[in-house]
Amino acid sequence: MNTFGKAFRITTFGESHGKAIGVTIDGCPAGVQFDLEEIQNELDRRKPGQSKITTQRKEADSVDVLSGVFEGVTTGTPIGLLIWNQDQRSKDYSHIKDVFRPSHADYTYHAKYGNRDYRGGGRSSARETAARVAGGAVAKQFLNSLGIKFNAYVSEVGDIKVSDDYTTLDFAEVEKNIVRCPDAEKAEAMIELIDQVRKDRDTIGGIVSCVISGVPAGLGEPVFDRLNAELGKAMLSINACKGFEYGSGFAGTKLRGSTHNDAFYADDAGKIRTKTNLSGGIQGGISNGEDIYFRTAFKPVATIMVDQDSIDKDGNEATVSGKGRHDPCVVPRAVPIVEAMSALTIADMVIRAKGNRLDQILDK
Ligand SMILES: Cc1cc2nc3c(=O)[nH]c(=O)nc-3n(C[C@H](O)[C@H](O)[C@H](O)COP(=O)(O)O)c2cc1C
Numbered sequence: 305m306n307t308f309g310k311a312f313r314i315t316t317f318g319e320s321h322g323k324a325i326g327v328t329i330d331g332c333p334a335g336v337q338f339d340l341e342e343i344q345n346e347l348d349r350r351k352p353g354q355s356k357i358t359t360q361r362k363e364a365d366s367v368d369v370l371s372g373v374f375e376g377v378t379t380g381t382p383i384g385l386l387i388w389n390q391d392q393r394s395k396d397y398s399h400i401k402d403v404f405r406p407s408h409a410d411y412t413y414h415a416k417y418g419n420r421d422y423r424g425g426g427r428s429s430a431r432e433t434a435a436r437v438a439g440g441a442v443a444k445q446f447l448n449s450l451g452i453k454f455n456a457y458v459s460e461v462g463d464i465k466v467s468d469d470y471t472t473l474d475f476a477e478v479e480k481n482i483v484r485c486p487d488a489e490k491a492e493a494m495i496e497l498i499d500q501v502r503k504d505r506d507t508i509g510g511i512v513s514c515v516i517s518g519v520p521a522g523l524g525e526p527v528f529d530r531l532n533a534e535l536g537k538a539m540l541s542i543n544a545c546k547g548f549e550y551g552s553g554f555a556g557t558k559l560r561g562s563t564h565n566d567a568f569y570a571d572d573a574g575k576i577r578t579k580t581n582l583s584g585g586i587q588g589g590i591s592n593g594e595d596i597y598f599r600t601a602f603k604p605v606a607t608i609m610v611d612q613d614s615i616d617k618d619g620n621e622a623t624v625s626g627k628g629r630h631d632p633c634v635v636p637r638a639v640p641i642v643e644a645m646s647a648l649t650i651a652d653m654v655i656r657a658k659g660n661r662l663d664q665i666l667d668k
C-alpha cells in the first residue's frame with residue numbers, strides 16, 4: 305500500500321529519479337487555514353543539499369498545489385501537492401543495475417517484484433519522504449489550530465548525546481544549527497563527527513527524539529490501533545528507522561512499579577494530571593493529556609564509498625561501492641520527517657475520534 309492513515313489519509317507517489325513525487329491528502333476537514341509558505345518551510349528543512357553534512361543532491365523541493373485549496377483554506381476535497389525532481393544523476397547508479405548494495409533495499413525489492421528502478425533507489429529512496437513532509441505540514445496546520453505542537457530534535461549521533469530530560473532542552477536552538485540538536489555545544493561535536501565520518505567515506509547512525517504537546521486526553525484505541533502502536537508504525541515506516549520507544553521505553557524495565565507509576569492529581573483548574581510522565585502521555589493505548597514523547601533510532605546509511613562484498617541478480621559474487629551523493633548521517637534531515645509522521649498520526653486519530661467537521665472538532 306502507498307497510503308498511510310484511515311480517516312486523515314495520505315497517498316504518496318513517485319520515484320527518486322522519476323519526473324516528480326507528490327502526495328494526495330484525503331480527509332482533511334474543510335476550512336483549515338492553508339499556509340503555503342509554512343509547507344515550503346517544512347520541505348526546506350528536509351530537502352537534500354542543505355548543508356555539508358547531508359547529501360549534495362540539489363533539489364529546490366518547491367511545492368505546487370494542484371487541488372483542494374481555495375482562497376487560502378482547505379475545501380474538504382483531496383489536496384494534491386506536487387514536487388518536480390530536478391537534479392537526478394542516474395549514471396551514479398549504472399554499476400548497481402544488476403548488483404545489490406548491502407543493507408539497502410536493492411535485493412529485497414528485486415526479490416518481491418522481480419524488477420526494480422535501480423536509479424537512486426527508485427521508490428525505496430528516502431526522496432519519497434518529501435511527499436510525507438508536505439502532507440504532514442498540512443496535518444500540522446490543522447493540529448496547530450487545536451493547540452497541538454510537535455518538537456523533534458537530534459538527541460544522539462554516535463556516542464554524543466543530549467540530556468534525557470527534554471524539559472531542560474531549548475527547542476528554539478534546534479533550527480539554529482545544521483544538525484538540529486537543541487544543545488549548541490553537543491551540536492558542534494555532532495557536526496564534527498559526521499563530517500569526519502563523511503571524509504572517511506563512511507556513515508553513522510543516530511537518534512531523533514520527539515515531544516508532542518497539547519494532545520487532549522482520549523485519542524487512540526484500547527486494542528490494536530493503540531496510539532503508541534500507530535506512532536510506532538509511523539516511525540518504523542521511515543527509511544532507515546530501526547527502533548521506536550516511547551515514555552520510559554526500554555529503560556523502564558529496570559524500575560519497580562513503585563517508582564514507575566505516574567501518580568494522579570487534579571490541577572488548580574480541576575484537570576486530571578500525572579505527577580510524573582513515565583507513561584509518555586499514553587496509557588492503555590489512549591492519550592492521557594500529558595506530553596507524548598518518544599525516540600526513534602536511525603541506522604548508519606547503507607551506501608558507503610568503499611568496496612563491499614555482494615552478489616548479482618544471477619547469484620554471482622560481486623564487489624560494490626557507493627557512488628554519487630549520499631547522506632553521511634540521516635538524522636538532521638529525519639527531524640522534519642519524524643514531525644510530519646507524528647502529525648499525520650495524530651490528525652488521523654483526532655478525526656477518527658471526533659469526525660471531520662472543523663466546527664464540531666473545535667467545539668468538542
Ligand atoms: C532523510 C533520509 C536520508 C537518507 N539518505 C540516504 C542516502 O543518501 N543513501 C542511502 O543509501 N540511504 C539513505 N537513506 C536510507 C535509505 O533510504 C534506506 O536505508 C533504504 O530505503 C532501505 O531501507 P531500510 O534501511 O529501512 O531497511 C536515507 C534515509 C532517510 C530517512
Ligand SMILES: C=C(O[C@@H]1CC(C(=O)O)=C[C@@H](OP(=O)(O)O)[C@H]1O)C(=O)O
Pocket residue numbers: 320351352359360361363392393396423424425428429430431432434543628629630631
Ligand atoms: C534525494 C534525496 O535523498 C536521497 C536519498 C537516498 C536514499 O537511498 O534513500 C539516496 C540519495 O539519492 P541520490 O543518489 O539520487 O542523490 C539521496 O540524495 C532526498 O531526500 O530528497
